[in-house]
Amino acid sequence: MTKTLTREDLLKAYRTMRTIREFEERLHTDFATGEIPGFVHLYAGEEASATGVCMNLTADDHIASTHRGHGHCIAKGVDPVGMMAEIWGKKTGTCKGKGGSMHIADLSVGMLGANGIVGGGGPLVCGTALAAKLRNQPFVSVCFFGDGASNQGTIFEAMNLASVWNLPVIFLAENNGYAEATSSKFSVACDNIADRASAFGMPGITVDGFDFFAVYEAAGAAIDRARNGGGPSLVEVKLSRYYGHFEGDQQTYRAAGEVQNIRDTKDCLMQFAHRVTSSGEIAQAELDAIDAEVKALIDGSVVKAKSDPKPTEADLLTDVYVSY
Amino acid sequence: MARKITYQQAINEALDQEMSRDQNVIVMGEDVAGGEGSPGEQDAWGGVLGVTRGLYHKHPGRVIDTPISESGYVGAAIGAACVGMRPVAELMFVDFLGVCFDQIFNQAAKFRYMFGGKSETPVVIRAMYGAGFRAAAQHSQCLYNIFTHIPGLKVVVPSNPYDAKGLLIQSIRDNDPVIFLEHKALYTMEGEVPEESYAIPFGEAAVVREGHDVTIVAIGRMVQKAQEAAAELQKQGIHCEIIDPRTTSPLDTDTILESVEKTGRLVVVDESHPRCSMASDIAGLAAERVFGSLKAPIRQVTGFHSPVPFSDTLEELYIPSAAKIIAAVQSTKEYK
Numbered sequence: 001m002t003k004t005l006t007r008e009d010l011l012k013a014y015r016t017m018r019t020i021r022e023f024e025e026r027l028h029t030d031f032a033t034g035e036i037p038g039f040v041h042l043y044a045g046e047e048a049s050a051t052g053v054c055m056n057l058t059a060d061d062h063i064a065s066t067h068r069g070h071g072h073c074i075a076k077g078v079d080p081v082g083m084m085a086e087i088w089g090k091k092t093g094t095c096k097g098k099g100g101s102m103h104i105a106d107l108s109v110g111m112l113g114a115n116g117i118v119g120g121g122g123p124l125v126c127g128t129a130l131a132a133k134l135r136n137q138p139f140v141s142v143c144f145f146g147d148g149a150s151n152q153g154t155i156f157e158a159m160n161l162a163s164v165w166n167l168p169v170i171f172l173a174e175n176n177g178y179a180e181a182t183s184s185k186f187s188v189a190c191d192n193i194a195d196r197a198s199a200f201g202m203p204g205i206t207v208d209g210f211d212f213f214a215v216y217e218a219a220g221a222a223i224d225r226a227r228n229g230g231g232p233s234l235v236e237v238k239l240s241r242y243y244g245h246f247e248g249d250q251q252t253y254r255a256a257g258e259v260q261n262i263r264d265t266k267d268c269l270m271q272f273a274h275r276v277t278s279s280g281e282i283a284q285a286e287l288d289a290i291d292a293e294v295k296a297l298i299d300g301s302v303v304k305a306k307s308d309p310k311p312t313e314a315d316l317l318t319d320v321y322v323s324y
Numbered sequence: 325m326a327r328k329i330t331y332q333q334a335i336n337e338a339l340d341q342e343m344s345r346d347q348n349v350i351v352m353g354e355d356v357a358g359g360e361g362s363p364g365e366q367d368a369w370g371g372v373l374g375v376t377r378g379l380y381h382k383h384p385g386r387v388i389d390t391p392i393s394e395s396g397y398v399g400a401a402i403g404a405a406c407v408g409m410r411p412v413a414e415l416m417f418v419d420f421l422g423v424c425f426d427q428i429f430n431q432a433a434k435f436r437y438m439f440g441g442k443s444e445t446p447v448v449i450r451a452m453y454g455a456g457f458r459a460a461a462q463h464s465q466c467l468y469n470i471f472t473h474i475p476g477l478k479v480v481v482p483s484n485p486y487d488a489k490g491l492l493i494q495s496i497r498d499n500d501p502v503i504f505l506e507h508k509a510l511y512t513m514e515g516e517v518p519e520e521s522y523a524i525p526f527g528e529a530a531v532v533r534e535g536h537d538v539t540i541v542a543i544g545r546m547v548q549k550a551q552e553a554a555a556e557l558q559k560q561g562i563h564c565e566i567i568d569p570r571t572t573s574p575l576d577t578d579t580i581l582e583s584v585e586k587t588g589r590l591v592v593v594d595e596s597h598p599r600c601s602m603a604s605d606i607a608g609l610a611a612e613r614v615f616g617s618l619k620a621p622i623r624q625v626t627g628f629h630s631p632v633p634f635s636d637t638l639e640e641l642y643i644p645s646a647a648k649i650i651a652a653v654q655s656t657k658e659y660k
């Protein structure tokens with residue numbers, strides 16, 4: 001049984017989801033001005049997944065993320081101010097401006113890295129989980145991956161490996177229906193990604209990824225199982241990305257009104273706020289106060305990112321090796 | 325009739341013409357149509373940068389979206405080639421080679437030799453490469469040198485629209501596995517390209533500019549940078565000869581070495597990392613074969629021995645510039 005959520009937990013979950021949303025919406029706006037370099041893949045719409053999973057984790061647990069990694073980073077405790085500076089290519093960024101949006105990592109909080117290679121994280125979490133197992137540590141590892149990534153050999157190999165070694169791994173499939181422009185209805189041969197679990201000898205479950213509580217419960221059960229030596233699980237969350245594959249994508253492969261309809265009827269923040277305020281657990285004013293604080297945090301992170309220094313020639317050849 | 329089109333359009337046209345000529349030519353890759361199974365446009369993308377846009381409707385059933393399974397579909401393209409299809413598989417970014425290299429270097433590259441000359445594998449693997457887009461370490465590499473190292477693969481690095489079309493047509497008609505690499509920064513480059521179909525043979529370098537003082541051998545996008553440098557050096561009275569190998573395997577060593585024998589000075593410009601690069605390969609070749617005609621040490625202008633950095637300040641330092649080429653040429657000229 002997963003622990004019941006306290007008032008503090010609920011406020012924390014809301015703050016995390018709001019921080020991700022604000023961070024991504026701000027990037028969406030700023031990208032349009034042409035100032036933000038490189039490829040940026042936004043996580044807006046999917047906040048309940050990263051938050052619902054990471055609320056079950058400690059800093060000693062590990063996650064591997066994807067190209068759409070900002071939400072995973074924030075939920076795992078990476079500082080959004082450093083992340084913003086990283087995305088702007090600044091020396092003060094999480095990775096000194098050397099990695100950018102697709103490579104934000106912070107091992108000090110158990111965040112193994114966003115990833116530019118689809119499916120790259122699966123094998124890595126088998127390694128972190130193996131280390132925990134061999135050292136008799138109660139730590140679990142979570143691999144976030146998309147519906148597109150679910151078709152990568154690395155993911156299949158990792159699922160089998162985690163099972164045969166009985167590793168504390170959670171394969172967390174974020175099925176948002178698309179890999180770039182290609183539909184998961186085409187690319188995934190079975191109805192649900194979770195159906196594949198039985199082929200690898202592990203339990204699989206599909207949950208509503210717009211519902212924070214559903215994700216929190218399902219991931220929590222899988223994480224508890226892994227922590228107690230029960231082995232790996234596959235958890236599929238069905239959700240939607242609110243923006244294009246990357247910023248600039250015209251999204252003509254999507255049906256008109258698809259996103260608006262989801263925003264209006266299923267949005268994870270909307271559902272969460274409705275539930276906790278109508279139950280009387282949290283007052284709307286408390287949520288509004290969080291909204292204001294988060295907005296100030298993100299505004300501040302952008303002001304800082306814009307004025308922070310860029311790396312210089314002296315940084316070009318450092319960090320290739322530990323010792324030279 | 326020639327008219328001006330972009331490098332990207334030249335590639336699209338080569339695919340289109342070859343698909344019309346030969347039903348065995350198929351195009352496959354992630355989002356090469358783009359929209360398979362989706363509720364909106366079925367060819368919404370036409371490739372991640374739109375290079376294959378329009379082919380889906382012109383060649384029904386032969387532009388095939390794949391799941392994200394590079395080992396799977398690159399290997400399938402190779403298998404189909406073994407039985408006489410002429411697949412053009414798109415790897416999107418050449419960096420994704422890491423996922424599917426076995427199918428390319430242990431399978432496709434070796435079949436003909438291992439099977440005693442009894443097989444043909446007429447597959448083309450297209451991919452984009454190169455830095456300059458703030459795309460960071462996993463989306464900016466060159467890697468042509470890695471393919472060039474492997475016997476059995478042919479490697480094509482067109483530097484302009486005319487070559488892109490003619491070399492892609494040759495790649496499709498060629499009966500060996502071909503790696504066709506497109507520099508992202510060249511997609512918008514315009515140039516004169518004949519409307520009709522034509523093939524440029526492999527292993528024939530282009531002498532892009534004639535000169536008698538210094539030979540510059542430049543790969544892919546670096547041909548443009550070498551031209552910028554040569555125009556500037558001309559003003560200083562230094563006459564550069566620029567050679568574009570066009571294919572790194574086979575490599576037209578004759579044209580390169582004859583030029584070095586004439587000028588006595590060699591600068592090689594290669595965007596990739598310096599170790600085990602095309603630059604070091606060509607420098608080694610000249611040092612071994614025409615040492616006697618060298619009047620100065622060979623100079624290599626390359627990227628650095630570091631992953632490609634994200635931040636613009638670092639990435640601009642990373643990419644070889646015209647200024648660095650100028651300095652290298654001057655140093656060979658001034659060498660006593």
Ligand SMILES: Cc1ncc(C[n+]2csc(CCOP(=O)(O)OP(=O)(O)O)c2C)c(N)n1
Pocket residue numbers: 066067068116117118119145146147148149150176178179180245354392394416420423
């Ligand atoms: C090995 C590899 N192949 C292809 C790509 C290009 N690519 C980047 S994201 C992406 C789609 C991923 O889809 P999905 O896993 O569903 O994640 P989502 O973008 O929906 O979050 C593709 C094809 C890549 N980065 N790495």
Ligand SMILES: [Mg+2]
Pocket residue numbers: 146147148174175176177178179180
């Ligand atoms: Mg997806």
